[in-house]
Amino acid sequence: MSEKDIALEIRNVAKNYGNIKALRDISLTVHKGEIHALLGENGAGKSTLIKIISGEISSTEGTVVVNGKKLTTFHPTVSRSMGVAVVHQELSVFENMTVYENIFPYTEGKKAFVPKKKLIQEAQKSIERFGLNISPTEKVSNLTASAQQMVEILRALSENANIILLDEPTSGLNAKETEALMRILRQLREEGISIIYISHRIAEIVQISDCVSVLRDGCYMGTFVNDESLTEHMLISHMVGRDFEKSIYAKKVSAIKDDTPVAFEVQGFTSKKGIEDVSFSVRKGEILGVVGLEGSGTAELSRMLFGLQSREKGEIYFEGNKIPHINPTEMIRHGIMYLSNNRKDMGLYFNMSIMDNVVTPSLNSMTSGGLLSEHKMQDHTLEFVNEFSIVLDSIYDKPGSMSGGNQQKAMLSVCLGVHPKVMIINEPTRGIDVGAKLEILQFLDKLAKEGCTILCFSSDLPEIITLSDRVLIMNSGKNAGIIECDEISETSIMHLAVMDMKERAAWNENS
Amino acid sequence: MKLKMVAQKVKSFDCFFSFLVCVFFFVCLAVGSPYFFNQQNILSLQASIAPNTMLAVGMMLLIIMGMFDLSVGSIMGFSGIFCAYLLTRNLPVIVAVLIALAAGAAIGALNGILVAYAGISPLIVTIGTQFIFRGLCELIMTSELAVSLTGFPASFLEFGNTRFLGLYPMTWIMLLVVIIFQVILMKTYFGKWFYYIGGNKSSATTMGFPVKGMTFLAFTISGLMSALGGVMSVARSQAASRYLGNGIQVDILIACVVGGGSLLGGKGGVAGALTGTIFLILLDNAFNLFGINSLFKGVVIGGILMLVVAVDGIVALRRMKAQGKI
């Protein structure tokens, strides 16, 4: 292909946050009329790269060339004027505005007045193109989450851009909407528009993309043309950088006996949106992995189990007794603890010292004579610092001074402070380095052997396979099946996770 | 079906509630009191509606963006007094008024710089400037200078004392300002920026809207509008008072919230600022005309405000639950 066909060129781009290298020396080329998938694990740097191209952050080194012109300043307006449109991973619609105002937020040329009628008509057209049923004059706050996501995608598509960046666009969409999106993307490709597509769903990527670039730990691992020879397996091994056979993750051999008493039982969990009648039980000392694609309801389920999100129906039995009120305070009283997947917003106090953080749920037991004892708090904290070999200057520093892995260990310390009997764990090793990852996995295994029951919600399949005695798979808000230890494998899990319900029924009959 | 759509459209206006209450009050007053349409009464209503609405317009722009300005009363007072000072120094009326307005805008700009560029919370900044300029007002009005602040040129007093088609010139100015801002907010891209920023500040930033610049501008406009209100008030009462605009910021905030604004941002409109202000003043008028103890006013206003806020919150909570977000 000639120079002319190139829509976007990234040359030796690097991005540093302080000492952390988020991206190192990335070079890749996107041609006109190409759907270019970007693949990588969480924290591999996909979103950072997207943000550089869309002008939200500047690169530390390297150049970005859009349609033959070099990006000299990094600003959203500049990138947009050069023909770049973007859909972010986090939902970023304006809920207070109507649908058409969300689809067309920008001035066309130098127009001062909003051509309301025309925009409503155009919005109607693009809505119909997707076969959606929303009114252009409806307020976005009245829409469902998936419709809101569609509105955001429509915005990017209607900017008349020739490069469209889509960061996990299908995470909140159902099968029909995803299908419509795929159809439109193919149509746009025919029109000569380039699309950069990020998704966790490898099957989706293989289905739609022309070529796939893989990132791992901020490094570029290569671009692969999507022809007959490309397999999901190949992509995964490039992405995680290891062969499954020789993996550091050893497959678990379950030692849970069938007569072990049930410690934690969930019955009929149902929410207004998403979760439908999920039931399961976990034995004492067992690790139950819970897996599902984005949007399958795993995140909601984990929050509902701890009373962080309201539920319509559902009961929890702990050691045979029903828990009357499902809220965090009550759950902790029963010895059930929750490890958050989001250290920043819900997990650690970034303005308080590490010691203050670690003692949080156990404050009431840190007293002597009714007053908090500094010594007890120090001892309690240092105990965990030593146990996990947390690297820190001082326990009076703030969590922000530690690396991600050490922050994660600190957060685990917070939970373990109350000696929990059941732990609901979310993404225990997201975005941390391999060393810390191994330590945490080993620790969780040890914890379970000591009798703690663990529910592990994770999107990291190898991690689930090494940890779990059994794996529960969520699909479209339902319990799609539980796999016993000796049958756990990437294929068996993915099979249940990606299939739609009809197929699954058939599969269940066959097996 | 059609009717339902119309009803929905009407309800979607942020100032719908306050408009309804205004009409209700208007009818009550018109039917219930023979004095309501009395010319004297209509005139005194105008005299209080016009300046207050100016302040509410500026405040509303900030509220749409999720901020507010507690210094409006002090700016109103300071600019009014400053205008009186300039007028009595024999400056031409138009020059004196323009300088006074510029002074108000400058104070607003100071607020804007401190909030947008120095990153201090609007509450702190505007409490600070409220103290500072209220202090200046008192300082001027308790000095010897105060005695001389009377006897304004006749052409200035016309603002709030002569009538054109039954309304004071300042009422016409108010209507003009409200219409201009309403058109800008509803019809132009520039006006919509206020709503985009107020609705989701982080998205607005990532999408390249000039968040800081708009913050600065909104505070400046609020300062300008407060100054205009101050000048109107002086022209009407023919005197500068040390109490001009004292404590008015709370009334204005309440008028804006009743008029459909939310301190969380993203909601409201200038028409709501007008209806909210009219509501407060009609309420006041009702107490006077029906001979009810006007002291109940605060109770009623406070009660209504709490009700509006609570209903708003309950609706939002229900919606979030229905969408499965909490």
Add this chain to the structure above:
Amino acid sequence: MERKQLKRHIKWSDYTGIILVVLVFMLFALTTDTFLSSSNIYSILYGVSIQFFAVIGFTFLIIMGEIDLAVGSTYCLSGIFVGYLYAAEGWPLWLAIVVVLAACGMFGYAVGVLVTRFRLNSMMVTLGSMSFVAGVAAVMFNSFVQTTYSQQYRAIAKWKIGQIHWTIIGMILITIILEICLKRVPVFRKMYYIGNNGETSLLYGIKVDRIKRIAFMLSALTAALGGIISTSRISYSSLATGEGLEFSLITACVVGGASLDGGRGSILRSLLGMLLLAMLTNGLSIYRIDPFIQNIVTGAILILAVFVDVRLDKKGARA
């Protein structure tokens, strides 16, 4: 190894409030003759000791990132309410006080329920309750004949322990006790956790809503207490009592080092903030500087203190 992990860094931005108080004190002490006289210092302390009551609950709310704008009007209402029950209805004074405190506390609790149950912005809600309470105060004020209150009511503020007014002793004791509580008693300590991150606090089982509701109750209760004593001191009811108090309390808390985002501040710090404002008023009047200039200085100090804080914070974050 362990010793090293226990070292603490001194953060200068924590001490700006104290430094400011000391500087202002030194300034007036060194440049005027009368400021340092015991009677002058005593009158500053006595003045502050009455308003101090109102800042107690208010500070708790600020620590948790909430606000109660109704403190000023509650301060005003309580004095009038007691006067009404006592002077117009002829209730025994102690009963009137207990009933008023209970009523105000209950109202504050109701506001807290509104805020926490429906997840409302406390500033919006208390803007309403401020107007509501002020209205009730005005109605009540006009419902009975205003005179100077009898000796019994006036004695509350004048009661002395030894040579010193009880309010001053109370202020010192309360400050010491609450300062220890905020540092060392779990329930109080949890307020800082809530202020720093309410979501995280929920996750770790802290009863966020309940603590907030109680703090709203305390805020109204302590404001009412301050109002009663203040009315007793000036010996008659006035609608001007507590006017703008919410703003001066915010100023005091913030100058003392609290942040409106929550997670910072303490009773001692709020007291220091109040002392600073009181010293400014007092010192400037010794200089015969127009009292209205004090407004200007107060406003400027408020903005400056926060500006410095924001800058120091940014530097801290970068380091």
